[in-house]
Amino acid sequence: MSSSYSLLVQSVTGISWKPGPAHGKKPNLYVAIYQDGVEIKRTHTIKREIAPKWDYLANIPDPASSPISLRVFHDSSFPLVPDKHLATLNTSIPALLDQRGSEGDTKVLRLDLIGADGDQKGRPFGTISVRLMKVAEVAAVAIDKVQKAIEGVKLSGTESTLMKIGGILEHSKSTVEDLVSSLRSMTSKLSIIVAIGDELTTIHPYAHIAWKVLTAVYQTVKKQQETDDKLLELVDTMVDVYSFVGDVDFLADKIKGVEDKALAIVKQTVEYRAVRSTWLRADEKIYDLAQTLIKLKDSFEGRLAVQSLFLSAKMLKGVEALEQSDAWKKLNPLAMNAGLRPMCLPGTRRKILDDVTEWVTVPSEAGNILWLSGVAGSGKSTISTTVSESLRELDRLGAFLFFDRTDPSQSDPGAVIRTIAYCLALSNHRIGSVIAAVIHRDSAVINAPIRAQFKTLLLEPLEAVQQHIQGPILIILDALDECGDSDSRAPLLALLCDEFPKLPRFFRLLITSRRQADIIGQFQSRFKEIHLDTEVPSSTEDVELFLRHEMSHIQQQKKLGPEWPGEDNLLTLVQLSGGLFIWASTATKFMNGYRPDERLKILVTQNNAKRFNLDDLYSVALRNSGPWDTDTTFAQDAHAVLACVVLGKVPMTDQTIDMLLYSGTQRSQDVLSYLGCVLEWTPGQEARVLHISFADYLTDPNRSGSYPELRFNICNLEDSHLGNTTAPGLSERVKSMVSPQLSYSCCFGFNHIQETPFDLLVLGSIHSLLLHQFLYWLEVLSILGEMQSATTGLEVAAEYAKNGEDIELQNFITDASIFVAAFASIIAASAPHIYLSALPFSPVRSEIAQRFVPDTIKRKLA
Ligand SMILES: Nc1ncnc2c1ncn2[C@@H]1O[C@H](COP(=O)(O)OP(=O)(O)OP(=O)(O)O)[C@@H](O)[C@H]1O
Structure with missing residues (x-):
């Protein structure tokens, strides 16, 4: 590598051009580079431009002393008509080095071309501007460029994304092989991906990290380019994969398909980051990653679904896992089904999602536990679900446990370790094998105290496999405050504090909870805490985005006038919400009922001096959801049905409620249909509170009336x-x-x-x-x-x-x-x-x- 040079072709001027019957008034020019008479590189064609400019960097392979010629062609654009050779510069690397003299790579060389045919042959025929650089110098320039590019990228969306994409593509058709120009090419491709991602938003968290990855690659190149061949190979492969972006036809109706592919690419890049920056055994992993990228590229070319690639790898492991599943089942885990949990509306919670993803993927000495705290309904669980999904897609999710006070059978602190072990076993083949072996050897551990469970089912197995695990694995415990009560979860809290930090450091634990006394007592000043503050402007902005989205949905669904709800009303709702998501979400569900206009008025006219908090909203929403005052039968039935839903030990369907309250006569369906703004229910299904804060409200006499x-x-x-x-x-x-x-x-x-x-x-x-x-x-x-x-x-x-x-x-x-x-x-x-x-x-x-x-x-x- 030390003797490698790169040639930057910048422009051609002074070419005289006689338009023929088949050409326009100006030529379509490109420059081809020959070494020892063989074409090795060419720029892309710039159409109808007499003095074209490029920024084309070509690597000159060894031996650098061989004769080099730069030839200017007119691209005929017709398959059967050969390109017209107009002019040539014959030179060599030593000659160019002489010419740049002491100014080094900064000197632009303006060199005379000679005519290539007819009477111009051998005579001066225009000028070509080039710069000669050593690869190491190029790397420095490129690093500078990428950093500027990174600084210049705005991740916020714009209306003209499609135009931007089109513009970038115009300049990305050349075949780029040189290492550094390859990296630069990736950067511009990534900016396309970011642009798509911004339009469609789901890519955002990955794209953000991918930017950082590319910076890291540049820095690595700068430091290691002479020695780290594997890295260079990897970069080549990454370039190859990114080249697909340039081939995409950006018709608006194809964008969705592009997004999937782009997402897969960016995820691989993130994976690289996770591996490269942490996580030991990097060389081996880089090799694996390069292989994966190659396969990924192949799968694009073969139009195979990317997922199938990952799935097939997983299936191989799945065969063995099947044999072990009997052992895992003995763990008798809590049933976790995240199917209906809401995720963050795209565009909301960007900063916090970035911060959490960053914390997961980048190792730090600050410990392996992150506590996300916040008041009821501030959005913790929604964030945890979104993070779990991003990490699951990256194959980095070990376990996602979420507790629910209204379903105590699923929130037993005594079952937490067993459930984590079960989820980890399912998520990772090696961990699964070790845990299965432990259970075969000592099945009694499943009923042992949780400290013994932790040691035998988690600590020892995870230590045993740590050599084979690259990259972080995330365990999430959501709503820890709903896991048992303060007495029953005390041993679990102590275990989290004393023992979890001992796990191998690539196991990261994200805990979300309200700031309850027992949890604060144990966690505060021990773990890194992110507090979801509803008062800060970013929370209000997120809630505003959410309200705008939901209100426009109601407007369309209920066919309300285009003015609805009106900017003033919307801003009043934002203000009433106080930055609290559950307020906004309950309010929109309430308005999405009978006569949204009336309901909107009820809410916005509450905007008096007194703060209209969540309890007030629940009270207004309930009062206006049915004939409480005019129909005493409704009021009695609604009381009884709400009590069944809120206090029942297990969730009940309408039929079960009818059996319990009315000896099987169908009555609860009618009542349930009035309560959609606070209950989640469809006929024949179990009825649940939409949010635990409603159960809190209803069962606390001081809040719902004494x-x-x-x-x-x-x-x-x-x-x-x-x-x-x-x-x-x-x-x-x-x-x-x-x-x-x-x-x-x-x-x-x-x-x-x-x-x-x-x-x-x-x-x-x-x-x-x-x-x-x-x-x-x-x-x-x-x-x-x-x-x-x-x-x-x-x-x-x-x-x-x-x-x-x-x-x-x-x-x-x-x-x-x-x-x-x-x-x-x-x-x-x-x-x-x-x-x-x-x-x-x-x-x-x-x-x-x-x-x-x-x-x-x-x-x-x-
Ligand atoms: N970023 C978001 N995008 C869209 N909706 C959201 C978002 N965050 C929260 N919500 C809505 O607000 C509701 C309440 O949020 P969430 O359940 O996450 O709050 P929480 O802080 O976990 O509350 P609790 O402590 O009471 O469990 C959710 O059910 C969801 O409907």
Whole structure:
């Protein structure tokens, strides 16, 4: 390499041109370079230009002392008509070196051409300008150029992307082989990709990193070009792959297809970055990467789907994995299905997505755990899903766990290590083999304490395979604050702090959570934290982008006028949202219901001095989603159905809710269809809250309106002579005094207990409820017309007490069952008669009388 030279062809001037009948007024010129009489390079043709300019860099192969000639041709543009040779410069590298003298590579040589035919032959015939450089000098110039180019690229989209693309292509038709001009070519190709990516946005996170990759390649060339042949090979291969960009016909309707290919290329480049900058054994990996790139190029040429390439490699490994899957299944992982999780709207969260991707792909000494914190609904889970998807596409996702408080069976802290091990086993063949072997050897570890699980299922296997893993692997734990409660997840938090940092450093852990006290206590100042601040301008801008997108969608879908929603209204919504995504998302769902115009007005007119926060929005959205005030049946049904969805131990379909609430009569569908702005449901499917913050709102009496808990005379009935059906305003009182949570727990709590495994804490709750609040429970059942639930509830409680060997509770239930059997009809007719009739008539020595009849009366009765 040290004796290699490059020739930069810059321009030709002074050519005289006689237009013939077949040519236009100006020639189509190109320069061909010959060494020892053999053509080795040529510039592209510049059409209809008498004094063309190029910026064409040609590498001159060894021996550099051989004769060189530069010949100027007119390109006939017709297949059967030969190009016309107009002029020539005969020279050699030593001669050119003499001519550039002490000024070196900066000197532009203006050299005379001689005529090539007719009477001009051998006579001066115009001038050619060239510069001669050593490759090392070229590298320096190129580095400078790429850095300037990088600085000059704007990643923000423009309307004229297509025009820009067209412009770049005009200049990228030449065949580039020289190393440095190749790198330059890649840079311009990448700018095309960035331009496409900006238009279609999905490429953005990769393109951003790919820019950095190319810079890194330049720097590596600068330092290592004399020694690192493998790198040079790789660069050649990359050039080859990037050359496809120049061949693409950029018709608007083909852009989507281009995007897929461009995305694949950029991803490979990112992969290079991950490998080159970190991750050991670089030479070996560079070789692999070069092979992959070659295959990638082949797959473009053969018009094969890129994915099939990756898939086939995976399938080979899959055969073996199948044999191991039995072992992995023993890990009994939490079921994770990210299918319906939302992703960031393209164009939002750019900076944070870049930062997180950068943190994953670039090693740092700052530790392998990143904590993304933020308030409810600020967008953490959406970011984590987007990151997981980018990394999955790069084959760098090890595990993505997301917790959900409304589904406790999927949020058990005790299952986290097993689930990570399972996901890692699936994601990587080598890790999978080691984990399978561990389980064969010691299957009891699956039920061991989580510290032992961590050591045996994660730390040791990952240490064992670290030699064979290049590049980072990301594990994501999303919504850690929803994983169990602060008590049950305490051991997991301690493990994350003490042990996870010991994992081989290419395992990166991204944790998202609200800033809850127990999590702050453990993580703050220990892990790198990115806090999603909703107050900063970038959050407001992102929410604005989202609102614009959603409102235009509603406008089209509901065929509203082109002015809708109006710029002022839109900006008011942005301001009301306070930079909180869940606010914006709930508001748009609310407006996308019946009469969006009215609903928009309801929201924007809330813009008074008081801040209209998420709770206010939930309250307004709920109030306006159905006939709560005019139809008491709707109000009661909606309460009960919401309670089922929010408090049910498992998600329920409309049929299950009907079975539970209305003995199978179809009623819940109607109610559910009104609640689309807060619930996710389609007929026959499970109903869920759209966002956990709605469940928080509904179950917190301080937020959704204060409801008293179980107590004497819960509905403040003044006249004990009136029955439940005749008491004035009873349904209104029930609505305001009995929270959905309470009514649901009273009616159906025992049904759920029946379905869950025995738990001492649950036994304690039953004990306390029945022994202290039994009569208040009956009061609620009476008011709600659900007295039959008392009998079934007591049966479940009796079984539980028996399993828990709680003799005191068993005795109480025996007596309570007699009490219910004797007085059920009286109590069902009138709640106050629990205290007026049933209690006084209970045998004075009975458990009920002993516990609930006041001592003064007991003494009199005795
Ligand atoms: N970048 C985004 N693009 C589009 N929609 C978004 C974006 N970020 C958030 N959203 C919307 O806002 C909702 C709330 O966001 P998300 O669930 O990610 O918040 P969170 O911070 O994880 O909340 P929590 O702490 O309560 O779990 C999402 O369901 C989604 O509809």
